[in-house]
Amino acid sequence: METYQHLSIKDWALEDRPREKLLNKGLASLSDAELLAILIGSGSAKESAVELSKKILLDCSNNLNELGKKSVSDLKSKYHGIGDAKAITIVASLELGRRRKLQDSQEKTKITSSQDVFNIFNPILGDLPHEEFWILLLNRSNKILTRYKISQGGIAGTVIDVRLILKTAIDNLASSIILCHNHPSGNKVPSDMDKTITTKLKEAGKIMDIPVLDHIIVTEDSYYSFADEGEI
Known part of the structure; x- marks a missing residue:
């Protein structure tokens, strides 16, 4: 043989x-x-x-x-x-x-659409096996002041602290906030919890005069925008 x-x-x-x-x-x-x-x-x-x-x-x-x-x-x-x-x-x-x-996506510092937000966060969140919740803080010209990770969780979700988000926005003198988190499952449709936290943050932002402009749900190759869908 x-x-x-x-x-x-x-x-x-x-x-x-x-x-x-x-x-x-x-x-x-x-x-x-x-x-x-x-x-x-x-x-x-x-x-x-x-x-x-x-x-x-x-x-x-x-x-x-x-x-x-x-x-x-x-x-x-x-x-x-x-x-x-x-x-x-x-x-x-x-x-x-x-x-x-x-770093390539950060060259564009002014946010003009939900696609701009997706381009920034997809490299960070798109292929993660767990959920993370981030905020994008903007000035009055919709230019990015900073981005900040609020929390990280398991595959089923993450914990959101409304007070921490507003404190971070105030500390950075932000004029507005954009919320962003990922769905590792690949399903970009918002859950009931996603809708609840969006409403809660929108109302809290109104009180503090720091409007929440959008909430983007990121998957590996697509996204969902609450603003584009008229839900914010």
Whole structure:
């Protein structure tokens, strides 16, 4: 019987090795698996770094946003050849990509539509496995003063403190507030609790003369705007 012999990346033709391919042909020539293989550096005795990377991506439906939801423990526990160092490298690299996207979205400092709000928060909230509630504080020209995370919860929801939101707005001399949170389920339709907290904050904002302009619910690829739907 013929014995199968595993070839490591070092045994490949020079032009097929991910690092050499990047240098000779550029970043665009590499697949997602080859880029991931460069990050993890080596595979195991049973498979090369590229083969391991393909397996990881396959489990994520070949979707980098899904990979971005994986924790260090997720990667370590499921894949032979992935230890602390490699798992941390993968998670840190994807977080850098998320932050790069976020910085690009911050170039626009004036809010003119719900789409502007989505463009700011989607890189932060779009692919999180848990809920987070944020506020965007604006001046009289609808320019962003700051954004602030109010709370973080489990997959089923998060706790909202109306007093903390108003105090944060007052401390930053905000003229108006936009609310934003994510739905990890991917369903952008507001829940009864979403509607209740929106109404409560809208009424509290009126008393303090700090109007709540909108409440945006973010999913991975879409959003719901209370203002656009005439519900605020």
